[in-house]
Amino acid sequence: MIVYWQFGFLKLNATIVFTWGLMLLLTISSLLITRKLSKELARSRWQNFLEIIVTGIEQQIKDVGLHEANKYLGFLGTLFLFLVAASVCTIIPGYEPPTASLSTTMALALTVFIAVPIFGIAERGLGKYLNSYMQPTVLMLPFNVISELSRTLALAVRLFGNMMSGAMIIGILLTITPFIFPIVMTALGLLTGMVQAYIFSILAAVYIAAATRSRLAEELKT
Numbered sequence: 001m002i003v004y005w006q007f008g009f010l011k012l013n014a015t016i017v018f019t020w021g022l023m024l025l026l027t028i029s030s031l032l033i034t035r036k037l038s039k040e041l042a043r044s045r046w047q048n049f050l051e052i053i054v055t056g057i058e059q060q061i062k063d064v065g066l067h068e069a070n071k072y073l074g075f076l077g078t079l080f081l082f083l084v085a086a087s088v089c090t091i092i093p094g095y096e097p098p099t100a101s102l103s104t105t106m107a108l109a110l111t112v113f114i115a116v117p118i119f120g121i122a123e124r125g126l127g128k129y130l131n132s133y134m135q136p137t138v139l140m141l142p143f144n145v146i147s148e149l150s151r152t153l154a155l156a157v158r159l160f161g162n163m164m165s166g167a168m169i170i171g172i173l174l175t176i177t178p179f180i181f182p183i184v185m186t187a188l189g190l191l192t193g194m195v196q197a198y199i200f201s202i203l204a205a206v207y208i209a210a211a212t213r214s215r216l217a218e219e220l221k222t
Contacts (some may be wrong), residue, residue, distance in 0.1 A: 002096070022085050026078075053081075064202065066210040072208060075115055079108070082200040087163075087193020097193075099163040102156065109156035110189040112204045113148070120211030129211065155203060162196050 002014040033046045043051075057077045059070040086099045098104040121127045133144040 009072075011043060014096045015098045015101040015104055018089075018096055019104060022082060022089065022098065024087055025089075026081060030037075044127065061205055065204040066212070072119065072205065075111075076201055079111070079204060080197055083108075083159075083197030083200055084194060087190055087197065090190065090193070097163055099159060099193075099196075102160045105160040105163070106156040108159065108200070109152045112155060112207060113152040115204070116148075116207045116211045119208045123212040132211075148163055151207070155200065159196055159200055160190060 003011050004017060006013040033050050037047055038044070048197060054073070054077070058069040058073060061072055061076060066072050084100065086097045089095050090097055099108075104193070111184070117129065120132075125133075134141050
């Protein structure tokens with residue numbers, strides 16, 4: 001791990017630098033793209049590109065079972081775009097994807113772990129949400145809690161393993177054959193990163209849908 005600055009136990013490593021760099025890049029990009037949005041037929045290419053991304057994410061959220069996609073678009077869309085940007089920027093020399101660090105993937109998984117009960121309580125109320133952990137019997141409480149913790153760990157390890165393996169393979173090929181194969185593996189790494197971003201975001205949406213399913217079921221019955 002590359003450490004740029006250290007003072008005692010405080011360290012500024014590559015993971016932190018590139019993570020904040022990506023967040024800054026996404027923030028600036030969103031401000032630039034959305035500064036002159038138009039409702040007319042004549043629209044900029046960037047606005048058309050943005051609308052394609054937003055409508056695509058909304059449709060995926062609805063397909064998972066979250067009918068009011070706008071409520072979850074901010075969280076799930078940002079999560080997806082961050083992971084995509086982390087993969088795309090691998091074409092930049094000297095860049096190390098923060099998702100190749102377990103600390104980053106664990107932080108992303110924890111955001112999902114925290115977001116699920118927040119959305120669940122907002123949709124169903126605190127009492128009904130907590131009661132879901134004791135369904136069908138109170139004996140299921142510890143198992144449901146363990147399930148929540150284990151899937152969070154699984155999210156982090158899955159993303160870390162897939163991203164780290166790609167980075168390691170590219171590094172090895174750069175040492176052995178520094179011309180042709182690294183280019184091919186970089187392209188494959190981009191594809192893998194896109195797939196992992198999609199899978200991670202869809203799993204997050206599925207967990208949120210599961211946390212809000214009781215209210216949706218009641219609405220469908222009525």
